[in-house]
Amino acid sequence: xxxxxxxxxxxxxxxxxRFTAGAGPTIxxxxxxxxxxxxxxxTAVFDWxxxxxxxxxxxxxxxxxxxxxxxxxxxxxxxxxxVVALIDALCRGPVLLVGSSMGGWLMLLxxxxxxxxxxxxxxxIAAAPDFTDWGTSEEDKARLVGGETVFxxxxxxxxxxPTHPGFWADGQASxxxxxxxxxxxxxxxxxxxxxxxxxxxxxLRLAEALRSADVQVHLIxxxxxxxxxxxxxxxxxxxxxxxxxxxx
Numbered sequence: 571x572x573x574x575x576x577x578x579x580x581x582x583x584x585x586x587x588r589f590t591a592g593a594g595p596t597i598x599x600x601x602x603x604x605x606x607x608x609x610x611x612x613t614a615v616f617d618w619x620x621x622x623x624x625x626x627x628x629x630x631x632x633x634x635x636x637x638x639x640x641x642x643x644x645x646x647x648x649x650x651x652x653v654v655a656l657i658d659a660l661c662r663g664p665v666l667l668v669g670s671s672m673g674g675w676l677m678l679l680x681x682x683x684x685x686x687x688x689x690x691x692x693x694x695i696a697a698a699p700d701f702t703d704w705g706t707s708e709e710d711k712a713r714l715v716g717g718e719t720v721f722x723x724x725x726x727x728x729x730x731x732p733t734h735p736g737f738w739a740d741g742q743a744s745x746x747x748x749x750x751x752x753x754x755x756x757x758x759x760x761x762x763x764x765x766x767x768x769x770x771x772x773x774l775r776l777a778e779a780l781r782s783a784d785v786q787v788h789l790i791x792x793x794x795x796x797x798x799x800x801x802x803x804x805x806x807x808x809x810x811x812x813x814x815x816x817x818x
Contacts, residue, residue: 572620574636577656585652586636587629587660588616595664595690595817596625597810598657600680602671602698604731606635610798611670611695611806618807624814627665629656642719642732645740646672650679657684664690666813668806671768671795674759675699678746681753690817693809694759696795698768699776700748702741705768706733714738725766726796747772747779756784756816758809762793762802 576584588607597619599612606612607628619626631649632639653676657665665688669677674697681689698705710720714735721730757780761773770789777785788809793802 572616576637577659579632579652579655583632583652584638585629585632585656587627587656589628589660590616590620590624590626592619592623592625594625594662595666595814596627596657596661597814598627598629598653598661598665598667598680600629600653600667600669600673600676601631601634602673604634604641605670605673606630608635609670611796611803614803614807615668615810618810622811622814625661627656627660629653642734643736644734645737646676646679646744647740650676650683653680654683657688664688664817666691666693666810666817668693668695668810669697670695671698672701673697675701675744675746678751678753679744681755682751689753689755691756691813692753692758693806693813694757694761694773694776695797695806696761696765696768697759697773697776699772700741700745701768702733702738703745704772706738711738747775749779750781751776751779752781754782756813757782757786758813759785759787760790760793760797760802760806760809761787762790762795762797764792765795767795 633641667677674694
């Protein structure tokens with residue numbers, strides 16, 4: 571069942587996913603903004619899970635990758651609901667959420683939405699909670715409030731990166747760093763100190779906000795935002811193996 575399949579949401583949107591069965595907790599990888607399950611980190615996690623007999627779920631949010639829908643209609647809450655729906659449909663028992671960049675914000679929202687005991691742990695890779703707030707200039711905020719889509723240069727591809735008013739407003743309503751985040755599971759946060767997109771201090775703020783006492787932050791001094799070098803992937807997989815063993 572490792573080929574791409576589709577889950578149909580109540581509104582008819584077809585969500586692309588890949589799933590491999592195995593021992594729990596099921597590892598669920600959540601991509602970043604405008605990313606998908608074909609990325610290097612997602613693929614590495616999936617391959618690790620298969621090699622180690624672990625259950626793993628990869629997915630594309632609506633409007634991304636092979637899923638249906640329009641990217642302009644995507645919001646954090648919509649994508650959170652899609653992730654929860656796929657977990658409910660495909661995953662038995664606890665899940666371990668791995669979130670990259672925006673996926674690190676999404677993993678927090680998913681963990682808060684799941685029933686108690688369903689989330690076994692979290693791994694954030696350059697996690698970016700609240701980036702609609704700290705990552706948006708006052709000028710751009712005013713444009714978004716006025717209903718205008720804001721475009722920024724994209725260092726990772728030829729097309730500009732859009733921020734749509736609906737996504738931004740939903741993000742502002744979903745900010746978490748201003749208070750305690752009621753998550754009590756083990757959390758591991760990996761962050762490069764040469765990240766030009768998400769300041770590494772965000773991971774320190776997140777560690778402070780999380781209620782869990784078992785939170786560790788691993789800073790990679792020469793690491794960039796993607797953390798996709800061989801050494802970065804090796805660190806991610808070691809961290810994954812440690813957290814899976816902790817959940818056994």
